[in-house]
Amino acid sequence: MHSFLAGEKVVVLCGGPGAEREVSLRSGAAVSKALRALDAEVALMDVGADGAFQLADDVDVVFNALHGTFGEDGTIQQLLEERGVRYTGEGVAGSRLAFDKIASKQRFIERGVPTAAYVTARRGDPGIPHFGLPSVVKVPCQGSSVGIYIVKTQAEMDAAVAAAFAQTGEILIEEFIEGRELTVGILGEQALPVIEIRPKGGFYSYENKYTWTNRGGAAEHECPAALAPAVTRLVQETALAAHHALDLEVYSRVDVILDRQGRPYVLEVNTIPGMTETSLLPEAAGVAGLSMPKLCEKIVELSLEKWTANRRPW
Ligand SMILES: Nc1ncnc2c1ncn2[C@@H]1O[C@H](COP(=O)(O)OP(=O)(O)O)[C@@H](O)[C@H]1O
Ligand SMILES: [Mg+2]
Structure with missing residues (x-):
C-alpha cells in the first residue's frame, strides 16, 4: 500500500506510568504493526513507569498511544512541544480539557451538548x-x-x-442514566458508525472493558448499532458537537448513553482511545471501510494538517 508515511521515521509511544499502562502497550504494538504495513520506519518505545523517554533527533513524527494519566492529559503533549517534536492527536489544552470530566461537562453545558446532570x-x-x-x-x-x-x-x-x-x-x-451504551469515533470532521456495547455483567467496568483481561469476552459490541437512522444521526451529531465543544481537532472517541426516550447524553470524550485490534475506534473505522493501517495513516495526516494550519515553527 503506498503511503506518504513510507520511509518516515515514526516513534510510537506506549506504556507509561498511568493506570492504563497494559492496554497502552497493546495499542502501541497494534499501531506499530499498522504503520509498518505502510512502510514507515517505526520504533516502538515503552515510556516506562517513570515517564522517562529518549527521542532521536531525526524523528519525523511521534504517534502517541499513551492512554490516561501522562499520555492523554496534556503532559506528554507539553513535553513533546518543548522538544519541538510533532505528535499525533490533540494539543495540550484540548487534551487537558477532555481528560477532566468536570471541566468537560462545564463546557458541554455552555455549548448545549447534552450530558448527565x-x-x-x-x-x-x-x-x-x-x-x-x-x-x-x-x-x-x-x-x-x-x-x-x-x-x-x-x-x-x-x-x-x-x-x-x-x-x-x-x-x-x-x-445515573439508564439506557443503551454507545460510543462514537470522530476522525477529523467525520463521525464514524455508532458502536453499541453490551456488557455481560451489567456495568461496563475495568474488568469487562477489555476482553483480554477476561477471556471469552465480557462485553459484546455491535457496529453499526441497531438504531433508527434518525437516532443514529442524532447520536453522531451529538458526538461531533461534544468533540467541537472541547475544541478538539484531530480524533477522539465519544462515550454516550442513549436513554429510554432516545435522548443521547455525552459521558466523556477520550482523546487517546484504545487502538488494539479489538478496540472500539478501530472497529468503527473498519465498518467505515478504513483498515487499521488506513486509520493510523489518517490520524497522522490529520495531526500534521493541524500543525500546518496552526503554523507551528517546526
Ligand atoms: N451517568 C451515568 N449513567 C450510567 N452509566 C454511567 C454513567 N457514567 C458512567 N457510566 C458507566 O461507567 C462507564 C465509565 O464511565 P466514563 O464516564 O465513560 O469514564 P471512563 O471510561 O473514563 O472510566 C461508562 O461506560 C458507563 O457504563
Ligand atoms: Mg468512558
Whole structure:
C-alpha cells in the first residue's frame, strides 16, 4: 500500500506510568504493526513507569498511544512541544480539557451538548449534595472505569465518596442514566458508525472493558448499532458537537448513553482511545471501510494538517 508515511521515521509511544499502562502497550504494538504495513520506519518505545523517554533527533513524527494519566492529559503533549517534536492527536489544552470530566461537562453545558446532570464536591465539604439513587461517583481525571462507582444505596454512596476522595480532592456525582451504551469515533470532521456495547455483567467496568483481561469476552459490541437512522444521526451529531465543544481537532472517541426516550447524553470524550485490534475506534473505522493501517495513516495526516494550519515553527 503506498503511503506518504513510507520511509518516515515514526516513534510510537506506549506504556507509561498511568493506570492504563497494559492496554497502552497493546495499542502501541497494534499501531506499530499498522504503520509498518505502510512502510514507515517505526520504533516502538515503552515510556516506562517513570515517564522517562529518549527521542532521536531525526524523528519525523511521534504517534502517541499513551492512554490516561501522562499520555492523554496534556503532559506528554507539553513535553513533546518543548522538544519541538510533532505528535499525533490533540494539543495540550484540548487534551487537558477532555481528560477532566468536570471541566468537560462545564463546557458541554455552555455549548448545549447534552450530558448527565451532576454536582461536584471537595474533600472536607460539610456535606455531600444529595443526588438521588442510583447515581455515579467519579474521580474526574482517570480513565478506563478507574475511579467510577455506580452506587445504588446510601451505604454504597458513602463508601464510593470515601474511595474517590482517597484518590483526589474534587469529585463528581452524576445522575445515573439508564439506557443503551454507545460510543462514537470522530476522525477529523467525520463521525464514524455508532458502536453499541453490551456488557455481560451489567456495568461496563475495568474488568469487562477489555476482553483480554477476561477471556471469552465480557462485553459484546455491535457496529453499526441497531438504531433508527434518525437516532443514529442524532447520536453522531451529538458526538461531533461534544468533540467541537472541547475544541478538539484531530480524533477522539465519544462515550454516550442513549436513554429510554432516545435522548443521547455525552459521558466523556477520550482523546487517546484504545487502538488494539479489538478496540472500539478501530472497529468503527473498519465498518467505515478504513483498515487499521488506513486509520493510523489518517490520524497522522490529520495531526500534521493541524500543525500546518496552526503554523507551528517546526
Ligand atoms: N451517568 C451515568 N449513567 C450510567 N452509566 C454511567 C454513567 N457514567 C458512567 N457510566 C458507566 O461507567 C462507564 C465509565 O464511565 P466514563 O464516564 O465513560 O469514564 P471512563 O471510561 O473514563 O472510566 C461508562 O461506560 C458507563 O457504563
Ligand atoms: Mg468512558
